[in-house]
Amino acid sequence: MVGSRPQGCGRGSSSISSSSSQLLPPINPQQSSNFTQYIELDSDIDPNNENFKVLEWWHKRQPRFPVLSQLARDVLTILMSTISLESAFSTTKMIVDERRTSLALEMVEVLTCVKDWEKAAKRNQDTIRICNEELAENFNNLYMNDDDEP
Template sequence: MFFNLTLKISGSRYVKSNLHFLEICQVGVYLNQLISNEDHVLAKMAENMKEKFDKHWGDTEKMNKMVFIPCVLDPCHKFITLGFALRKMFGEKGAALEIGVRTYMESLFNEYTKPVDSDKNGQFSSTEVGTSDSRSVDSRSGGEFGNFFEELQKHTSEKGGASSKSELVKYLDEEIEVGKSDFDVLLWWKVNSPRFPIHSEMARDVLSIPVSNVASECAFSTGGRILDSFRISLTPKLVQALVCLQDWLRSEPQPISIEEDLDFLEQLEEDFIMPQLHGSNARSPIWNHYEKLEEKEDGSWTVKCIHCGRVAYYRTIMELPP
């Protein structure tokens, strides 16, 4: 279970924030079951793991409610699934936390609604000015009928007006998508964006938030070493060079294999080593840039750069590290 959880949460090529809390909830419930296990060793191990788990997920008052919003934005879950998971994990505190998440969801939706309302006011202000006179004339000319139309307009706006129900309420009132294992949440919001224009913008921003900062398939593997060539330990100068050349390196069509000996590279940067070609006594082409001044008994050399005149001391080696 823990392995599958790591793969789901640490994935980098699909949306995972909508399932993050549900997977965490599964871990919490599973640990609670193991604590009451008849195997005392397993139960003790589960207690230690649950203690660490509660340090991150035990205090409902300190939780960032943004963690729960992606689950609500998943049409397969919404508050139906989230409410059940919260009560399953936190008991009575879960019900209070659900109310807090609803309030947070509404405030977040209102933040996305404000720019849209301001744009509409700017676009339709001239139209409203042009039609206000005609409406006032109709109401005045109608006499008692004017009161009827006012009551009719009020009744329509309360019972079935377009603005009587916000997008958020409409979305939450709809039935959840059931029985779709290959459900694509991003595609759903793309297709339904005409129905929920404001809500889809919020879903676009929230669902794009990564849950983990390191992808599991790039950081480690139980089957073999798949570390990226430039995420392994490098000397400071090489790191600086890679940062400067990252645009060129990332555009390389073929994978770059870098095998290195950290001590060897550090000594090379400090001008302690003048390497020779691997498997032979032939000197490296780097010798072409130096003039030999003196050879010492320990096999080291005093050389001078033919370009800048810098004097350095080297010791030769028979081969490069494998």
């Protein structure tokens, strides 16, 4: 049956132990009705509109759905980047070519790490450590208050 819960699921079910039910916060009837209102909303969204701005839509409905709009804002504003992923595949492609397709997964991982370590020298990663050591030395030479001045 569509929309029915499996037996033993839901609030008040005897299959939920008392210790685990104490961990779950009670459902606020207002929040539940807000979610229901959102689900039942006759949306004015045109799926063919390429200029639709989902964050603006949620912003306009923030007074009506404060929790859902906050959740939408938090999820939809996560920055995405494919640069490191593309770089990883590019490096792996340089290691795994047609001649080396029989390499074990562990060996591909080792070769990828070695390749990255070789490139690390070019990225000057060690200069960060040197700068941090200089900052720590300068910090240790600072006087903590005016009474300690030379």
